[in-house]
Amino acid sequence: MHELAVTTSILDLALQHAKKAPITDVHLVIGQLSSVMDDSVQFYWDIISQDTAAEGSQLHFRRIPAEFQCQKCHARYPLRGEDFTCPVCQSTEVSIVAGEEFYLEAIDVDEKESIR
Amino acid sequence: MKISVVEKILSANDRIAAENRTHLDGAGVYSLNFMASPGAGKTSLVEQTVRGLKDRFRLAIINGDIATSLDADRAEAAGAVHALQINTGGDCHLDAPMLQGALKEVNLGEVDLLIVENVGNLICPSNFQLGTHKSVLVASIPEGADKPYKYPGMYRGVDVLIINKIDLLPYIPFDMEFFKRGVEALNPGLTTFALSCKTGEGVDAWLNWITLEVETLRQPSVW
Numbered sequence: 001m002h003e004l005a006v007t008t009s010i011l012d013l014a015l016q017h018a019k020k021a022p023i024t025d026v027h028l029v030i031g032q033l034s035s036v037m038d039d040s041v042q043f044y045w046d047i048i049s050q051d052t053a054a055e056g057s058q059l060h061f062r063r064i065p066a067e068f069q070c071q072k073c074h075a076r077y078p079l080r081g082e083d084f085t086c087p088v089c090q091s092t093e094v095s096i097v098a099g100e101e102f103y104l105e106a107i108d109v110d111e112k113e114s115i116r
Numbered sequence: 117m118k119i120s121v122v123e124k125i126l127s128a129n130d131r132i133a134a135e136n137r138t139h140l141d142g143a144g145v146y147s148l149n150f151m152a153s154p155g156a157g158k159t160s161l162v163e164q165t166v167r168g169l170k171d172r173f174r175l176a177i178i179n180g181d182i183a184t185s186l187d188a189d190r191a192e193a194a195g196a197v198h199a200l201q202i203n204t205g206g207d208c209h210l211d212a213p214m215l216q217g218a219l220k221e222v223n224l225g226e227v228d229l230l231i232v233e234n235v236g237n238l239i240c241p242s243n244f245q246l247g248t249h250k251s252v253l254v255a256s257i258p259e260g261a262d263k264p265y266k267y268p269g270m271y272r273g274v275d276v277l278i279i280n281k282i283d284l285l286p287y288i289p290f291d292m293e294f295f296k297r298g299v300e301a302l303n304p305g306l307t308t309f310a311l312s313c314k315t316g317e318g319v320d321a322w323l324n325w326i327t328l329e330v331e332t333l334r335q336p337s338v339w
Contacts, residue, residue: 002209002240009125017121028125033269035239066268068301082265082294084301094301096272102243104121111117 006036007044013104014054021109023054031101032066032079066099129244132212136219136247143224145176146330147232149246151270152254153263154236157280159187160313161254162231166194168323173228173330178202178218180210180235187233198222209240212247229330238267242274249333250275257281261291264298271302276309278322283312 014026030036038061049055066079070086071093077086079099085092124130140147150158159179166175176198177191185201192199202210202218215232222230232248234241253274255263258281264271271277277299285292299306309325311318 002207002243005207005209005211006125006243009128012128013121013123013125017119017123021117033272034243035269036243079268082262082298084265084298092297092300093304095304096268096302100269100272102126103124106118106120106122108118 003037003040004044007041007048010041010059010104011045011048011052011054014057014107015052017107018053018109020053021111023057023107023109025058025060025108026054027060027062027105027107029062029064029101029103029105031064031099033096033099034102036102038063062105064098064101067097068094069097070094126243126245129212132216133245133247136212136215137249139216139219140224140230140247140249141333143227144334145224145227145230146326146333147230147248147250148326149232149234149241149248149251150254151234151238151241151251151274152236152256153238153259156236156254156256156259157278157313158233158236158254159190161278161280162187162191162196162233163194164313164316164319165231165323165326166191166196168319169229169326170195172327174226176200176222176224176227176230177233178215178222178230179233180204180214182206182235191231191233197226204235208235208237209244210234210246211244215246215248228334229326238263238270242270242272250329252276252278254278254280255295257284257288257290261295262298264295264302268302271299274303274306276307276325277303279308279310280313282310282317283315 067076069076070091072091073089075088152158175196177196178200179187180202188199188201251274309322
């Protein structure tokens with residue numbers, strides 16, 4: 001449900017960086033813990049980007065899986081199911097080291113169009 | 117042509133959250149953001165907190181809800197000096213601009229402690245910073261012990277955890293060790309209070325913690 005708010009923020013950021021050049025592609029990096037649904041964002045994108053420089057552009061999602069790192073043996077392992085303990089040494093002293101990414105990485109713009 | 121951006125998607129929200137914090141700091145108001153699933157006891161905790169601290173601090177409550185002003189009414193009845201309802205009209209979370217708008221309607225000079233009660237939801241509110249000093253997650257025994265595993269994003273991003281409805285522990289299977297193991301992995305050393313808003317058990321420790329937080333903000337350390 002918060003995907004509309006998220007999509008609006010993506011559009012604002014993309015338009016601001018495109019400086020009026022037509023946007024063809026938008027590259028997003030979304031960690032597993034950020035709880036955003038790709039399909040839902042794309043759905044809103046197609047609607048709210050109409051009549052803007054981003055109309056018809058394609059969203060690309062780079063999904064980053066959530067990962068723990070063990071503080072004892074330093075093993076890295078994915079967040080999975082209902083057991084967060086280190087699979088190597090069974091330590092419970094662990095910390096999240098990946099999966100919280102939530103940013104707009106880059107946009108592609110049509111240079112020829114932007115010169116006109 | 118590729119243009120590198122590398123900017124947080126909610127950076128506009130985060131900037132307004134920072135403005136909210138500056139505004140609250142300037143007014144000397146300590147603020148908390150209560151988040152929880154519906155029915156965990158956010159409003160009951162607000163009531164207990166207002167009743168327990170109203171003789172010491174002037175409290176304001178800002179409630180985010182899809183509709184109705186029932187929660188703000190309960191906060192006012194308990195003794196809050198201001199109780200303001202934000203009806204989000206279907207939105208599943210509060211964001212920093214909504215809080216900014218609400219703060220304009222509160223005379224912060226008359227307030228020591230502000231509690232923002234977020235919309236009941238374990239997913240969306242965790243993405244949107246408001247600018248409050250600390251965020252508080254209210255979990256409750258009947259929800260089950262698996263919630264940290266199912267909603268890691270929410271448990272990850274909070275400063276304080278309340279485990280409410282501990283009076284129900286004799287009646288409901290709740291594996292506290294399993295629950296705490298999940299919480300500790302996601303948020304090591306998280307400040308936690310186990311309490312019952314119904315019986316009052318454990319509420320004093322929570323009130324003492326807030327009192328210390330408010331006084332620390334208002335009287336900068338002499339060291």
